[in-house]
Amino acid sequence: MRWLLGKDLLILGRSRLLVALLVAYPVVIALLMGFAISRGPSRPRVAIADQTPPGQVVEVGSRRVDVHAYVRRLFSQVKAINVATRKQAVAKVKSAEALAAVIVPPDIATRVASGINQGQLELIYNGDALQQSLVQSQLRSALAQANLGFSEQIQQAAAQALDALLRGGSLGVAGAPRLIGLRQVPPLLRRILAREPPGTDRQALEQVERFAAFAAQNLDLSKKVLASVGQPIRIKSVLLHGRRTPLDTFAVVAAVSLSLLLVCVLLGAGGVALEREEHVLARLLRGLVSREALLAQKSLLAAACGLVVAFALLAFVSIFVALDWSRAGLWLAALGLGSVAFGALGVAIGALARDVRAASLLAFLLSLPLAFLALVPSGAVARGVYDTMAVISFVFPFKACLQALDAAVNGASPAIAGSLAHLAVLALAFGGLARLGLQRSD
Amino acid sequence: MSAVLSVRAVSKHFGELQALRAVSFDVHAGEVVAVVGPNGAGKTTLLSIIAGAQRPSSGSVGEAGDSAAVGWVPQELALYAKLSVAENLRLFARLERVTEPEAAVARMLEQAGLAPRAHEHLERLSGGNRQRVNVAAGLIADPPVLALDEPSTALDPGQRERLWRFISARAASGTGVIFSTHAVEEARRHAARVLVLDEGALLFDGSPQELMARAGEPAGGDFEQAFLSLLKDGDRP
Numbered sequence: 001m002r003w004l005l006g007k008d009l010l011i012l013g014r015s016r017l018l019v020a021l022l023v024a025y026p027v028v029i030a031l032l033m034g035f036a037i038s039r040g041p042s043r044p045r046v047a048i049a050d051q052t053p054p055g056q057v058v059e060v061g062s063r064r065v066d067v068h069a070y071v072r073r074l075f076s077q078v079k080a081i082n083v084a085t086r087k088q089a090v091a092k093v094k095s096a097e098a099l100a101a102v103i104v105p106p107d108i109a110t111r112v113a114s115g116i117n118q119g120q121l122e123l124i125y126n127g128d129a130l131q132q133s134l135v136q137s138q139l140r141s142a143l144a145q146a147n148l149g150f151s152e153q154i155q156q157a158a159a160q161a162l163d164a165l166l167r168g169g170s171l172g173v174a175g176a177p178r179l180i181g182l183r184q185v186p187p188l189l190r191r192i193l194a195r196e197p198p199g200t201d202r203q204a205l206e207q208v209e210r211f212a213a214f215a216a217q218n219l220d221l222s223k224k225v226l227a228s229v230g231q232p233i234r235i236k237s238v239l240l241h242g243r244r245t246p247l248d249t250f251a252v253v254a255a256v257s258l259s260l261l262l263v264c265v266l267l268g269a270g271g272v273a274l275e276r277e278e279h280v281l282a283r284l285l286r287g288l289v290s291r292e293a294l295l296a297q298k299s300l301l302a303a304a305c306g307l308v309v310a311f312a313l314l315a316f317v318s319i320f321v322a323l324d325w326s327r328a329g330l331w332l333a334a335l336g337l338g339s340v341a342f343g344a345l346g347v348a349i350g351a352l353a354r355d356v357r358a359a360s361l362l363a364f365l366l367s368l369p370l371a372f373l374a375l376v377p378s379g380a381v382a383r384g385v386y387d388t389m390a391v392i393s394f395v396f397p398f399k400a401c402l403q404a405l406d407a408a409v410n411g412a413s414p415a416i417a418g419s420l421a422h423l424a425v426l427a428l429a430f431g432g433l434a435r436l437g438l439q440r441s442d
Numbered sequence: 443m444s445a446v447l448s449v450r451a452v453s454k455h456f457g458e459l460q461a462l463r464a465v466s467f468d469v470h471a472g473e474v475v476a477v478v479g480p481n482g483a484g485k486t487t488l489l490s491i492i493a494g495a496q497r498p499s500s501g502s503v504g505e506a507g508d509s510a511a512v513g514w515v516p517q518e519l520a521l522y523a524k525l526s527v528a529e530n531l532r533l534f535a536r537l538e539r540v541t542e543p544e545a546a547v548a549r550m551l552e553q554a555g556l557a558p559r560a561h562e563h564l565e566r567l568s569g570g571n572r573q574r575v576n577v578a579a580g581l582i583a584d585p586p587v588l589a590l591d592e593p594s595t596a597l598d599p600g601q602r603e604r605l606w607r608f609i610s611a612r613a614a615s616g617t618g619v620i621f622s623t624h625a626v627e628e629a630r631r632h633a634a635r636v637l638v639l640d641e642g643a644l645l646f647d648g649s650p651q652e653l654m655a656r657a658g659e660p661a662g663g664d665f666e667q668a669f670l671s672l673l674k675d676g677d678r679p
Contacts, residue, residue, distance in 0.1 A: 283495075285495070286494040287494050
């Protein structure tokens with residue numbers, strides 16, 4: 001077996017372009033995928049025609065909201081291209097310079113300030129269904145956030161007014177009288193009542209004093225009520241088990257797993273298929289080497305190369321993303337068993353294919369969808385579809401490797417032992433499949 | 443002469459297809475035996491069973507099919523294109539567990555006339571030279587029998603001549619040689635014995651002269667015509 005291993009290393013050493021591609025391609029694909037996972041979608045370019053007069057404000061109680069500042073905040077989630085007119089905005093969309101245009105009408109401040117009308121923005125867009133969906137969801141999200149900010153300002157203005165009613169003072173509106181606080185009314189009335197003789201007037205004053213005390217107590221609660229109206233639902237996150245995995249470190253794990261998958265599967269498949277393509281397989285298998293030894297040698301070579309590439313990638317990425325190097329032993333365990341399982345999958349593909357090209361194509365056709373299926377979160381698709389994807393992911397090693405590496409790098413659940421055992425079983429199963437595929441030696 | 447290879451009642455079937463039907467013969471030391479027959483006669487199946495690359499459905503080969511006793515040169519070039527001539531021979535010497543692999547490689551390079559090309563990558567050699575390396579790889583363990591499956595296919599006359607000089611020299615030193623071919627003239631020219639296979643059955647086993655006589659052709663007559671007559675009139679099981 002060592003002579004075959006030496007021969008394969010010699011051939012790999014002489015196929016520098018192949019090796020460069022074999023390493024560079026998975027690394028580039030993996031890094032791109034990791035980058036895509038760790039970053040949100042890019043901001044779409046949107047033309048903004050703000051037709052409100054300069055310096056226009058909306059007054060809410062004592063607060064003044066600058067309309068232009070509001071518009072800037074509203075469109076902070078898009079890449080804004082400012083234009084002067086609606087016509088220019090439409091032209092930007094037609095020329096595809098902007099994905100969409102938003103027209104802010106001149107009367108928006110008046111409508112918002114009226115308290116009975118809603119402000120209205122005009123959205124003009126173009127492009128395919130995906131682009132339309134992206135623009136709509138981004139703008140709805142931006143509008144929701146801006147509305148939330150606006151309602152917070154209204155809530156603060158209302159709370160300030162309530163404070164003035166309770167404690168006394170100015171409402172902050174020009175020309176408004178200084179108020180006596182509602183809390184000060186009951187003690188004031190009690191002092192007057194002490195001097196008031198029994199009779200109808202005293203009874204009326206006692207009723208007013210009780211009402212003032214009741215109003216002061218309940219008005220105090222109103223600020224909390226206002227807060228809950230401004231943001232009726234808040235999110236409290238609870239993780240059922242395991243440790244929360246930050247998106248960027250999960251992206252690292254996914255990228256390294258994909259890189260490992262591609263290197264091992266392509267090398268394993270290519271290694272076995274090359275023996276068949278060079279017509280050497282029959283010569284070897286007539287007693288010079290056993291089928292089992294040949295498959296073990298090919299899958300271990302693929303696993304060793306994949307392990308080196310994946311570990312190097314992990315070490316390189318750790319320069320930019322904080323990884324806990326005290327867990328490096330667990331990383332190696334996950335990468336080691338993952339690479340053996342991927343290598344076994346690769347040799348199974350190589351044993352079933354007739355030549356290197358077919359094996360490489362089959363390896364690609366199988367690997368990329370497997371990685372994609374394993375990354376689809378539950379709830380993103382219908383239950384039946386997800387269950388089908390889960391079964392497919394279970395019988396191939398990518399998801400198990402992803403979980404093992406996530407547990408090793410991030411301490412995420414499920415525990416690493418189960419994933420490692422899963423990988424070991426899959427390595428044996430694909431090894432058995434490869435043995436069946438190698439039954440035919442021509 | 444002692445038999446270095448004994449094939450006894452070898453049959454092979456692939457599902458319904460009967461590829462070989464109870465074929466029996468011996469090959470002796472230093473003897474060159476040609477296996478001729480039309481396409482699909484079972485020549486390649488017979489040679490790969492002799493080499494141990496396939497198992498017979500029934501019957502036996504040599505000493506319980508000892509593949510180490512048979513050097514095999516498959517029909518297709520079975521070598522690594524990215525390795526040099528010497529590296530290919532060295533690898534097969536080690537896989538064949540030859541005691542002194544470097545000496546065996548040097549000897550084989552010399553006998554095949556490939557010493558000047560020892561360090562050239564196989565992919566840069568001509569078809570004839572590649573085929574000589576292919577034969578040399580089959581002979582690297584110095585086996586008593588060499589089985590060659592259509593060794594001269596795709597070679598030009600000059601390359602074919604050099605290849606046969608190499609094989610004949612090995613036979614002269616005592617190696618039993620059995621080869622398959624489509625070219626019946628090649629069989630008459632290089633083989634002492636001819637085996638005629640058709641539809642998996644052994645129709646004839648004898649010298650080229652005996653084949654001519656069986657077909658009723660004169661001694662200097664058309665060997666190919668004699669072969670065709672035999673195929674037409676031969677008894678099949």
